Amino acid sequence: MPKVLEFKLPDLGEGLTEAEIVRWLVAVGDVVAVDQPVVEVETAKAMVEVPCPYGGVVTARFGEEGTELPVGAPLLTVAVGPVQEEDAVEEAESSAYSEDSGNVLVGYGTAAATTRRRSRVRPMTPAAVPVAPPAPVEAAGPVPVISPLVRRLAREHGLDLRELRGSGPEGLILRADVETAMRTPAPAPAPVAPAGPAPALAGERIALKGIRGAVADKLSRSRTEIPDATCWVDADATELMAARAAMNAAGGPKASVLALLARICTAALARFPELNSTVDMAAREIVRLPEVHLGFAAQTERGLVVPVVRDAHTRNVDSLGAELARLTEAARTGTLTPAQLTGGTFTLNNYGVFGVDGSTPIINHPEAAMLGVGRIIPKPWVYEGELAVRQVVQLSLTFDHRVCDGGTAGGFLRYVADCVEHPAVLLRTL
Known part of the structure; x- marks a missing residue:
């Protein structure tokens, strides 16, 4: 029987105790490999991708984009098979003793042991996913994108990939699709009836968090x-x-x-x-x-x-x-x-x-x-x-x-x- 393992926000180093979820890189139901980046977070020092030490199927995510989580808080759960479970637990336990283990500090990458572990992972199909724990953040399904560069380009220009029509095979979103959307002016907002006088000192409020706050x-x-x-x-x-x-x-x-x-x-x-x-x-x-x-x-x-x-x-x-x-x-x-x-x-x-x-x-x-x-x-x-x-x-x-x-x-x-x-x-x- 597959077992669900919980992956928590790891120690970020440099005295950092929390991070903000910027972008999820996987959705519920996705198959992930050992050390695959699953979420992009922003700390007071930098924006980095967090790799997951388990290989299997994502069953739940915890925290919406923009949420701040403390170190040690649950990030997601992964369903692993019997062989996967043995490898994942061994991987997590050995991470504190080996520089080359898959479960490493954010931003420092992985090395030799990553390759050894990948060869032993047996990804499950989504059909074998058990019922997710309560209170996860459900996904609307992965967006077909050709590369992480395309995702970054869309995010930097405030584009929602779910609203784009991909011109690649099977609707794959290409860089040209994002660049076309960048050149297309956004529709003018519908007029809104005045709702009375605005309160005093009304204006845009920008949170002092992340790098700006630091x-x-x-x-x-x-x-x-x-x-x-x-x-x-x-x-x-x-x-x-x-x-x-x-x-x-x-x-x-x-x-x-x-x-x-x-x-x-x-x-x-x-x-x-x-x-x-x-x-x-x-x-x-x-x-x-x-x-x-x-x-x-x-x-x-x-x-x-x-x-x-x-x-x-x-x-x-x-x-x-x-x-x-x-x-x-x-x-x-x-x-x-x-x-x-x-x-x-x-x-x-x-x-x-x-x-x-x-x-x-x-x-x-x-x-x-x-x-x-x-x-x-x-x-x-x-x-x-x-x-x-x-x-x-x-x-x-x-x-x-x-x-x-x-x-x-x-x-x-x-x-x-x-x-x-x-x-x-x-x-x-x-």
Whole structure:
């Protein structure tokens, strides 16, 4: 006889205790394999897919899309056969001891043991599904879609796949169908008779939860706890841009401006380690950190995120550029893991991409400083005693005044500006 096993929301790591259901990837009656993603959830750190450690038939789902669940709450139930039951229980019990087991922390993937388990799963047919437990959220049936990319594209543009007519075989919804729906204007809403005066302060209310809520909490804490100050300087970036052009003309990976600025940051932090620190007020100590884990601000459709380049102080420009590009793409697609969004020791904020010259950013708590970089544009500049048009950038440093005084902060910023104006200065640290 098949047995129904309950799969609960697993430990998400990084101190996270709850998650919001964004999208179910399976419906009641679907056959699932071991480690198949079954639901997409959003935590305060990232949006990730949760794999199920059991193989069988989904008999119930718990929680509608938009519902927040605590770690350990039931997600769904799966009916497994006798062989499946033995494998599933063994899989779940061994997950705490094996890095390669199917039941892993969200966002960290699976490895070798996944392949071994898949070969032993015997999917059941929906006809063998027992009666579901009470109070599940029933599904209207799976929507035939060609790929997860199509689902994501529809979700990002507010389209309901159930309302689309697929042009593929047997009604399969293709990417072209979604793109056609995106170009089709929505019908105008029917007029509604006025229902009397609106209440005072009526307006759109946006819940502060998920990443938006986490950012709000961190910024509020930073403003409350950190006595910050900001200094800034204009720098002539003409030679830096020329050096970048020469590097890219020589072949190999293209060097981005952000990668060059990241390398300048690590060199400056080696000279001024006070700014790569945090404050432990309970112990009344400043903790200087030996490694530089460089965060960089990335704006996405879901809000501001700060991915972290681990051990940035050990990387050259090519390595920094590759990691920055990889994390930027993950941020854009919403696939950053919690581990990739935590543990930073210093943040680089390139707000120049928004077309602005300057800013006084809020420190990314519990770090001690953030370097801001404005746009690089042609401006009048006195160069070698004469007025000339040069590529100028404004640099700003917001710092925790508890970890250093203005002299140290000014020295750090001046060194960064010197490297921007004379890239050869970096040769001393290569």
